[in-house]
Amino acid sequence: MKTTFAALVAATITMAAPAMADLTVPNLSYRTGPYAANGIPYADGFNDYFTLLNERDGGIGGEKVQVPECETAYNTEKGVECYEATKGQAALAYNPLSTGITYQLIPKVTADKHVLYTPGYGRTSAANGKVFEWVFNYPANYWDGASVAIKYLLSQNGDDLKGKKIALVYHNSAYGKEPIRTLEELSKKHGFELSTIPVDHPGQEQKSQWLQIRRDKPDYVIMYGWGVMNQVAVQEAVNIKFPMENFIGIWWSGSENDVGPAGEGANGYKSISFHGVGSNFPVYADLQKYVFDAGKAAGPADELGTVLYSRGMYAAMIISEAIREAQTMAGHSAVTPEEVRDGFEHLNLTEERLTELGLPGFAQPIAATCEDHGGPGSAIMLQWDAVAKTWGPVSDWITADADVIDPLIAEDSAAFAAESGIAERCN
Numbered sequence: 001m002k003t004t005f006a007a008l009v010a011a012t013i014t015m016a017a018p019a020m021a022d023l024t025v026p027n028l029s030y031r032t033g034p035y036a037a038n039g040i041p042y043a044d045g046f047n048d049y050f051t052l053l054n055e056r057d058g059g060i061g062g063e064k065v066q067v068p069e070c071e072t073a074y075n076t077e078k079g080v081e082c083y084e085a086t087k088g089q090a091a092l093a094y095n096p097l098s099t100g101i102t103y104q105l106i107p108k109v110t111a112d113k114h115v116l117y118t119p120g121y122g123r124t125s126a127a128n129g130k131v132f133e134w135v136f137n138y139p140a141n142y143w144d145g146a147s148v149a150i151k152y153l154l155s156q157n158g159d160d161l162k163g164k165k166i167a168l169v170y171h172n173s174a175y176g177k178e179p180i181r182t183l184e185e186l187s188k189k190h191g192f193e194l195s196t197i198p199v200d201h202p203g204q205e206q207k208s209q210w211l212q213i214r215r216d217k218p219d220y221v222i223m224y225g226w227g228v229m230n231q232v233a234v235q236e237a238v239n240i241k242f243p244m245e246n247f248i249g250i251w252w253s254g255s256e257n258d259v260g261p262a263g264e265g266a267n268g269y270k271s272i273s274f275h276g277v278g279s280n281f282p283v284y285a286d287l288q289k290y291v292f293d294a295g296k297a298a299g300p301a302d303e304l305g306t307v308l309y310s311r312g313m314y315a316a317m318i319i320s321e322a323i324r325e326a327q328t329m330a331g332h333s334a335v336t337p338e339e340v341r342d343g344f345e346h347l348n349l350t351e352e353r354l355t356e357l358g359l360p361g362f363a364q365p366i367a368a369t370c371e372d373h374g375g376p377g378s379a380i381m382l383q384w385d386a387v388a389k390t391w392g393p394v395s396d397w398i399t400a401d402a403d404v405i406d407p408l409i410a411e412d413s414a415a416f417a418a419e420s421g422i423a424e425r426c427n
Contacts, residue, residue: 203229
């Protein structure tokens with residue numbers, strides 16, 4: 001008898017899930033396929049934070065958290081199958097770590113009334129809560145990232161980029177194409193020359209792209225890559241002797257996996273991030289004690305504090321705080337998906353609360369509203385030290401240019417609302 005993919009998904013979820021938990025937050029992960037090296041630490045950080053809450057605190061508000069994991073292989077069709085297989089479990093929030101999957105899930109979660117949380121990825125205009133009721137992408141989005149990179153370069157050039165040449169090397173997908181419009185608008189505003197250079201999935205072949213860069217001699221290269229594409233791009237930049245300090249990645253092009261293979265050649269490479277780096281935050285001591293030392297970690301101990309592990313942990317922390325807010329608002333602990341949506345929309349993550357969570361200074365505060373599902377739009381610039389094998393900040397928090405970003409979000413979300421027959425809310 002032929003076994004359907006949906007049946008396999010259901011079997012996998014059943015085997016992976018702890019029994020009879022009270023709150024369900026599926027982990028749509030990818031531990032296989034060309035992007036597994038990046039998907040694995042993210043999924044482990046996501047799982048481990050909920051394990052920490054269960055083991056240390058007894059869950060959230062006295063309710064244990066179930067995290068059924070479903071393998072998507074970064075494949076849009078499989079991601080949708082995973083959603084369909086888990087939505088009946090009263091899933092409180094989805095975080096698929098894929099822009100392609102996100103685009104397909106937006107109409108589904110809207111119809112089914114489930115939260116879609118896409119920190120730093122997905123559809124940028126979902127930051128407009130007046131149109132996207134069930135989608136949240138705080139603390140920052142792809143367009144914010146492009147603006148932060150340009151604002152950093154302005155700070156390095158006396159606030160003048162006129163006549164400078166900037167190349168965008170991007171994953172030739174919905175994800176990689178996201179910043180193009182923003183960079184075009186920023187080039188008009190600041191007078192730099194923009195060139196766009198696509199790299200086809202999965203990104204192992206880039207000789208022609210970097211020969212073009214060697215020929216055109218851009219002053220700076222910005223990269224929107226993922227997985228092996230990042231490693232190849234960094235090595236190709238080394239090969240043509242492009243100055244690493246002038247090579248900047250979006251946050252999905254700034255992990256240890258991306259620079260490690262190039263060795264000392266990657267020294268000086270830069271990437272922006274919407275959260276801190278390193279394992280010196282107090283929460284990591286708790287993860288070590290309650291999760292790793294207890295033998296309950298999802299992955300190896302050397303992941304602790306790495307960029308992608310921390311990013312998965314950050315996503316889980318935001319979801320848990322939204323659930324906690326929902327419990328407070330609803331007056332009971334066994335909250336529903338609709339109540340959790342209210343928690344996301346009223347999230348007030350202050351510096352004081354971050355400190356209580358063991359994450360002082362780790363990220364920017366978030367004060368969500370009905371209109372604002374996008375957050376502060378801030379990031380820091382990091383630089384890779386190949387000798388110490390660590391990322392370190394080389395800027396303060398930089399906030400995106402709202403004068404450029406906000407009209408683009410309004411335009412794109414209005415087009416989506418018209419196409420989908422959605423009336424604006426929050427009036």
